[in-house]
Amino acid sequence: MLGWSITFFILALIAAALGFTGIAGAASGIAQILFIVFLVLLVLSFVIRAFRGQSVV
Template identity: 75%
Template sequence: MLGWAIAFFVLALIAAVLGFGGIAGASAGIAKILFFVFLVLLVLSFVARAVRGRNVT
């Protein structure tokens, strides 16, 4: 997920340099959404791991 966010961010930077404002804005928006989804899933993963704990078998 983070890889996709970085890919869209790079695409937005390249589009902005080349003057494609609409594509750059859309790609930046997608990158932002994917990054926040990644953060939410990361926090949920940490919480689930903390709640589950470790098995001592």
């Protein structure tokens, strides 16, 4: 998930540099959504592991 987020972020940077503002805006929006979903799943995973008594690392 984080890999896709980084991919869309790089796509947005390239599109913005070339002047494609519509594509750059869409790609950055997708990257932001994917990054937030990644963070939520990461925190949820840590919380579930903590309640089960497993180590996080």
